[in-house]
Amino acid sequence: MSESVPPAPPDSPERFVARMRAVGAAAYHDQHPFHLMMHQGRLTRRQLQAWIENRFYYQWRIPKKDAIILAKANDPDFRRAWISRITDHDGAEGREGGIRKWLRLAAAAGLDPNDVLSLRRVLPAARFAVDAYIDLVATRPLVEAVASSLTELFAPELMANRVMALERLYPWLDRAGLDYFRGRLVEAPRDAEFGLAYVVKHCTTRESQDRALAALTTKCHILWSLLDAIHFAYVTPGWMPPLWNGAS
């Protein structure tokens, strides 16, 4: 007769948080070669523009992603906290949202905001990566969807470095276009704090902790693949897909 193996005990909250931070240290896209090029001032004007065009699709989908999470939640307290993510991006009475700010970044980089908004400049592979984020939050349990948002834990340092790098190294970029990143310096830590507390509270078994870590890793792969797609088309090897009307 075989003895059943007892399930592994859950990690302590401190250890669980440390494992999440280790995912970010290893796989967050701040270490992607395209971001390193950006922060070293080595992107051409067209390459930085292409990043703004493609990353816009991510910005565009964030409120939809958060609405899916909102629709999964049954707790009014959770929804009350989460709903600000949607208004942060869509805007509200008297307050400009992140999507508009991103389009101002596009204009500051010499792009036509309406062309960016048309999404025709989004590479197919960039679209597939971002849509995988929608699929992840739609198909996994609430706590895993929340865990996937915890890349926000790693964002503030990247945002701070980015504002400095863009101001210093890309003088042709109008500085007024950088408000998006300045806003995220405030929003991301607030959001991450809430999300982290929620995930730690609700992942009380080792299995649920592991699933949360897997969701966070997949989210890192989504952000990484988005940059892979831009790098492939605009840096190395520099190939665009055929019959893609964003090339013209």
Added chain:
Amino acid sequence: MSESVPPAPPDSPERFVARMRAVGAAAYHDQHPFHLMMHQGRLTRRQLQAWIENRFYYQWRIPKKDAIILAKANDPDFRRAWISRITDHDGAEGREGGIRKWLRLAAAAGLDPNDVLSLRRVLPAARFAVDAYIDLVATRPLVEAVASSLTELFAPELMANRVMALERLYPWLDRAGLDYFRGRLVEAPRDAEFGLAYVVKHCTTRESQDRALAALTTKCHILWSLLDAIHFAYVTPGWMPPLWNGAS
């Protein structure tokens, strides 16, 4: 008072089919640099293996894709014709399916079929591209889902060239592993003929024809992006995502 513009008349069946064939001529993945390398014998053993590992995820999802299409159909005649696609891949009593044949290809290339079957070797970006195909058939109308399958129109020539190239240029590959492609030489034309007749019959407006062409183009981008992901990780620039357990 503005005069309304009359809608464009539909293309004739001949013209509509010609437009679909033009999508294939421009964007089918037979022209992707990775396939050109493959057919010129320029892939290393590891690069060809990586293609087999990643393309397996596409094979793995095909029956699910076809089950989603089956579930959209209301016509028993349609379902009776379409169901053979699922048994072609899953197999049936006394008949080996395409998934098993692909795993025999993996073994013929020196891979462990169970390792391939575990999907751990599937690059995140390859997964996102293939999952976009599932999303396409799940979220668009039946006729557009069928149109997206019409890359089969362009497959037989690629399959015939591939069998010749793999036999001649990769002598270390066991020829018994090539049955998958030989099977597709028979199945793809039969499936494409049915799908093409269905799409031509049901797209009777210019708008529906254009939507069918858009679905076919997106499908070409999915196949193209799958090869982009393999090329990026295993050829140029040769970078794999961090915390991806297929790298070891």
